[in-house]
Amino acid sequence: MNKIEIKPGIYWVGGIDWHIQDFHGYKTHRGTTYNAYLIIDEKVVLVDTVKHYLYGEMLARIKEIIDPSKIDYVVSNHVEMDHSGSLPKILEEAPNATLITSVQGEKGLRRHYKRDWNFHVAQSGEELSIGKRTLVFVHVPMVHWPDSMVTYIPEENLLLPNDAFGQHIASAERFDDEIEWGVLKEATATYYANIVMPYGTQVGKALEALGGLDIDMIAPSHGIIWRSRIPDILAEYVKWANHETEARALIVYDTMWGSTERIAYALAEGLSEADVPVTVRSLKNTHISDVMTDLITSKLILIGSPTINNGMLPSMGGFLTYLKGLRPKDRLGFAFGSFGWGGQAAGEIEKFMKDMGWEVPIEYVNLKFVPDTEELGNVKSIGKELGKILG
Amino acid sequence: MDKYRCTVCGYLYDPKKGDPDNDIEPGIEFSDLPDDWTCPLCGASKDQFEME
Numbered sequence: 001m002n003k004i005e006i007k008p009g010i011y012w013v014g015g016i017d018w019h020i021q022d023f024h025g026y027k028t029h030r031g032t033t034y035n036a037y038l039i040i041d042e043k044v045v046l047v048d049t050v051k052h053y054l055y056g057e058m059l060a061r062i063k064e065i066i067d068p069s070k071i072d073y074v075v076s077n078h079v080e081m082d083h084s085g086s087l088p089k090i091l092e093e094a095p096n097a098t099l100i101t102s103v104q105g106e107k108g109l110r111r112h113y114k115r116d117w118n119f120h121v122a123q124s125g126e127e128l129s130i131g132k133r134t135l136v137f138v139h140v141p142m143v144h145w146p147d148s149m150v151t152y153i154p155e156e157n158l159l160l161p162n163d164a165f166g167q168h169i170a171s172a173e174r175f176d177d178e179i180e181w182g183v184l185k186e187a188t189a190t191y192y193a194n195i196v197m198p199y200g201t202q203v204g205k206a207l208e209a210l211g212g213l214d215i216d217m218i219a220p221s222h223g224i225i226w227r228s229r230i231p232d233i234l235a236e237y238v239k240w241a242n243h244e245t246e247a248r249a250l251i252v253y254d255t256m257w258g259s260t261e262r263i264a265y266a267l268a269e270g271l272s273e274a275d276v277p278v279t280v281r282s283l284k285n286t287h288i289s290d291v292m293t294d295l296i297t298s299k300l301i302l303i304g305s306p307t308i309n310n311g312m313l314p315s316m317g318g319f320l321t322y323l324k325g326l327r328p329k330d331r332l333g334f335a336f337g338s339f340g341w342g343g344q345a346a347g348e349i350e351k352f353m354k355d356m357g358w359e360v361p362i363e364y365v366n367l368k369f370v371p372d373t374e375e376l377g378n379v380k381s382i383g384k385e386l387g388k389i390l391g
Numbered sequence: 392m393d394k395y396r397c398t399v400c401g402y403l404y405d406p407k408k409g410d411p412d413n414d415i416e417p418g419i420e421f422s423d424l425p426d427d428w429t430c431p432l433c434g435a436s437k438d439q440f441e442m443e
């Protein structure tokens with residue numbers, strides 16, 4: 001195995017998960033990596049580990065560099081098992097190592113692993129000298145769990161922020177200048193939308209806390225390491241944290257016999273006539289986590305479902321539950337649907353939008369059985385009007 | 392005695408239980424918590440809580 005040195009004496013010792021396609025319900029088309037970092041100084045430090053089934057790969061990478069029993073400190077920036085899953089085994093290999101984590105990190109790790117490890121709880125801002133270098137631990141609660149912490153090495157201008165700035169990409173490349181920017185940007189956006197979006201305010205606080213630091217490398221716990229595009233990705237994070245969107249429309253729907261789909265397309269036509277870029281996603285074909293990639297940049301969100309058994313389609317119910325948790329703000333909403341009798345779905349969707357705090361400038365459209373030409377013409381006009389409101 | 396939920400992380404402040412992590416004894420109403428009290432889980436400030 002070739003050694004991957006990201007800074008002199010600091011190595012990437014992670015695992016590449018080429019095969020994962022479902023990351024707790026998030027569709028990871030490109031797989032992912034779990035990034036662990038080994039720092040060789042007077043003290044030897046391992047920052048984070050890998051998902052349990054890639055332990056062997058991490059260990060092999062460490063052994064290329066040093067005898068793992070020489071590890072003095074293991075830093076656990078984040079309790080979630082994709083990063084803590086190899087702690088039990090590596091701490092068997094390095095029984096004298098101290099495990100450094102945050103206040104909530106210790107509680108969480110005890111709940112997960114039921115082991116009485118040699119814990120050291122780092123307070124936020126705490127510094128630890130490891131020889132030529134210093135480790136600075138900063139708590140970043142809810143980016144994206146209560147325990148989340150970042151490790152900063154001032155002598156190296158290196159930030160190890162764990163899940164923040166990550167992306168689910170499995171690749172041979174390790175750095176942002178070795179991979180196509182469009183691919184990297186999209187993967188980072190998808191990751192932010194599905195993992196970090198609910199915590200925009202906390203991201204803002206974390207960016208503020210980290211703003212004063214000199215950073216020339218950001219090495220997250222998933223995917224590619226940032227060194228050439230740091231200003232670009234920081235700018236994107238600021239936008240996303242502030243829920244800044246573009247004048248784009250996203251139509252998300254599911255359909256039973258095609259009526260709701262026809263309404264969706266009539267809306268799309270009207271929006272296009274108003275020169276609004278519009279993306280159309282059917283929940284039959286598009287995974288809900290991919291819809292979020294479109295949603296993160298779209299100001300206007302149009303959501304439609306037919307009524308089945310006095311409610312919306314279960315696919316739409318699932319989508320809205322997911323959306324509610326991710327809490328996108330500052331959106332314009334429009335609901336639509338079709339029905340045979342009852343017809344509750346469209347109204348329920350509109351209520352959902354209002355409960356989310358979205359502005360709903362035009363009341364929902366709900367059409368009986370199969371829409372006719374005149375009705376579709378009216379729907380198209382609504383699309384156009386929404387486009388004008390969007391500006 | 393009203394319960395309040397953190398809108399950031401979902402932690403529930405139950406006055407009957409207090410908040411041992413911040414040395415808040417059981418029986419203290421949410422409104423009587425000090426202004427600088429923060430969520431024991433995620434550090435959110437008091438104004439980020441909503442009544443359940």
Ligand SMILES: [Fe+2]
Binds near residue numbers: 078080144145163
């Ligand atoms: Fe995580």
Ligand SMILES: [Fe+2]
Binds near residue numbers: 080083163221222
């Ligand atoms: Fe993660």
